[in-house]
Amino acid sequence: MTPVLQIENVTVRFGGVTAVHDVSLTINVGELVGFIGPNGAGKTTLMRVITGIVKPQQGRVLLEGRDLARKSIDARVGAGLALAQQIVQPLHDMSMLDNVALSCGSRKTGRVITAMLHTNREPERDKARGLLEKVGLGNVVDAMPATLPLGYLKRLEVARAMALEPKLLLLDEPLAGLNQAEAAGLADLILGLNKAGQTILLIEHNLREVLRICPTLYVQDNGVPLAFGEAGEVMKNPDVRSAYLGGHA
């Protein structure tokens, strides 16, 4: 098993509150790991540690063995991370196609001078068309994001992240705000991407869909790791059941 992401003994404190306490987690190539936990579990904080928005007081994060400390978010993306955000943020003044095409052009946007010397956007638009097709948005490539419903924009986030050809795809509550049918459709898409070889860390509240598609689960509560392993086994863990159902479930 080759590790893609290694989180080693990460602790984050905000003033007197410990949001994440001594968390260690390894995600290997080709895995689809569901990261769950009740509200206030520290999921978003750990996600922000991975993307570099929050700096841990202790511990480190490695991507393919390289320490990500002191790397900005764009450098982390360049190193192989990609993020689909919980609150969708399309580029409103661009079509759906150009939103993804810009993401496809990382070779041309890596350096200012390269970006200045290149004008041809067609190869990236062709690739973007394929990706939009793949996430089920082939019929709205020329639409402006403001005209489309949330379910479409959630898929756009995934397509834009996939365009970066990441080593690890971070999905931050992609199913939040979707109805059951939309959530199931997007969950199927995530499973499909994983089956095609994409390593994914899925942070999600929708337990039903997570249990349906994720073979491996990581559970955290109050910033403390509760369980990590095969989904069925993890859900039998009394601590996990207690965290989700309250009291002594």
Add this chain to the structure above:
Amino acid sequence: MAYEITLATTMAISVLFALSLNFISGFCGQISLGHAAFLGTGAYASATLTKASVPFLLTLPASAVIAGFFGFLIGLASLRVRHDFLAITTMGVGFLFVGVVRKQDFLGGELGMAGIPSPDMSREMFMVFCIFLAAVFAVFSLYIRRSWMGFVFDSIADNEDVTRILGIDASRFKLAAFVIGTAGAGIAGALYAHHFRYIGPDSFGFVQSVSVLAMVIVGGIGSVWGVAFAAAILSVLPLLVQFVDDYKLLLYSALLFAMMRFAPDGIAGIVRRSAARFRRATP
């Protein structure tokens, strides 16, 4: 005829100056309220050099490099501030420039620099040269708009955080916009100094910064044609109509307000919408 030549030269310098701000504010979405400082940097640099017997044409690249260097420094310092904070920071830079220049005897202090040598060319030739440089910057702007750099600028202007999430080092692109835009203003400043042959600190104050911002907003922020058109008209209006000259700041501010309220996308936006309406009306 001499008057028309003066008008056309003033117009061309203003177009170049407005397009240089359009590069920073229009393309990259970084609002600057102190752009006149870079016009002034280029003007003082070029005037000082020609007074030291450096040929005028050689002072142009020098003015661009000096203004671009200061633009780089200001850009670097401004990377962490956005939106209205950036506007206030750049406004401070504008005041700082005037404050510093006023106290420098070698730059003429309060009185400014008079007797700037004429460029080594006839007035007609100088007019053609100014128009040529404005046209070159316009073509360059149109090219950048089509390039991947323009694509990234669009993204930064739209949402800088998302741009970073797409793996793009937005800071480098913002710095590039600052350097190119301020270098363009530096060249406009060199032309300005040798056109009017007198420069003083007040030529590059807040009024000048607001005037050029008015040209960009009225033309349609980001639109090369719109900004060039608005700059051409607004720069010569005070020279043609005495009333406009007397109440320039009042009129420009009112225009700025009216545009932001009723047509934030400026003349370019009005033309675009009218053309779309016309196309729909004629099957």
